[in-house]
Amino acid sequence: MAAPKSLFAFVLLVCSTLSAAAQDRARVVAVNYPLQYFAERLLGDTADVLFPVPADVDPSFWRPGIADISLIQEADLILLNGAGFATWIDRVSLPRSRVVQTSAAIEDQFIVTESITHSHGDGGEHSHEGLAAYTWLDPVLAIAQAEAVAAAINARGIAPQAEVNDRLDALRADLEMLDETATVALEGANTVPMIATHPRYQYFAHRYDLSISALEWEAGAAPSDTELADLETLVAKTGAKIILWEAEPPAAAIDAATALGLQSVIFPPMAQSDGNGTYLEALTTSIEALSAAVTP
Template sequence: MLKRLAICLSLVAGVASAQDRPVVATVNYPLAWMAERLGGDAVEVLFPVPEGRDPSFWRPGLSEIAAIQQADLIALNGAGFATWTTRTSLPGSRLVDTSAGFSDAYIATQSVTHSHGADGEHSHTGTASYTWLDFAQAARQAEALAAAMKRRMPELGNQIDAALPGLVTELTALDAEARETLTTLQGTTILATHPRYQYLARAYGLDITSLEWDAGAMPNDTQWQELQTMAGETAATLLIWEAAPPEGAIDRASELGLKSVVFSPLATRPSSGDFVSVLKTQIADMVADR
């Protein structure tokens, strides 16, 4: 309780200490990274999700909501990401839904209810929400964020105008690299431990079949049997883990004829590197030794 209170107080203090700089609050790491790139040292970026929590289903406390409400701009991902935002009073004039411009391209999903540790029981319903894994869509989200930042922070217009072309170019290059590199995986089935990769699959012509495993947890015997069955039915040879699995899990997958690759969807901030560098490495890992 005391630790949570300290975190909440630090959030509010952080906003207060940045009173000479406009604050951009974000619901996931990709948007935080984009805001940092666009605003540089001229903005304070608030991404309050605690380490180890899933931003998709994390629920902020009252102090955290208060800090977010004070921000000059609140950047949403849209597509059903961060469901708490639909049940919380947020100032409409300071909101930007960064994926609204391509909402007609959202991917519908089946409803599956399960739990993820401290984030509790939740459902994957209606819409795939990891939109930024189509890197062309990520570029459009960056453009939407830049436009909203200029609207809310006109004094930073020149800074944002100078930073946006480089950011879009970097994301466009990542998109092109993914299209070229992942071609070798087209026509094969890839297994994934969690349904995060719908936009990655569609954008780059991949067939990804997902399980419903908890990130970072050791699969139980039933789950291993399910994996073995799926591998046999699909002739898959590649298994994507959402997060690094426990010791021994990769060896057991290897016994089933599956090469393991950790491919973080980057909803949370990586321990090292940034959005583009981590994704480049993960894409290369997918096709290594093929």
């Protein structure tokens, strides 16, 4: 009797293994938080969406390790942002059939910038690629990227197409509402010169006709005396009334800006989640804060 029982156990084990394999979820990798958010909205619980960049690292200049590269290469879908975002992709071999450049349809709307070489923390020197990369700060461009993600999911059969399309409709409506909210909230704001602590906001400024000059400060760090002198010079040159901070700086930095007549607005550009809400919630909060700052 032992042999039949062993055979029965073996059959059960094989069936269990096959069942587990059949239930394996597709894996999608995104190079920034907005693309992760779009993919999660579109996929629901039908796939795992991974954003492998550590929370304390700028994903624009992240350097993946061997394990990270293996994880990315094995993904069913790899979502790239385009416009020079995520410099590591030029040094890693990726499976072309699974790579999607989500900004391909909006390349004619890319904003060209000056090439600037500088450093971020201990990440070494790097150069901006001559293109503004934070496309998702324009909700209209974000819609195009979300549509590209949905098309890629549907083309690969990662989730039921009808469900993906319904979710895309909902996501598109949310982004259209975000755009409408910003358009109303920032009406007339083009008369208020602003300074950003880093050149992240080009697409946002272009969409809402804002005048934003940029510095090259480290996000969340205390500015040096030299940087504060540069700020004072830029305030005198532009007549700026508002300063946009990528991340909450030390209180002394806020005080120094206030002394120069600047009202501070914390405006995370959302390449990483700031932990204070979803992409939509965080941008809505930033827009509301900016609107309050420009309202007399």
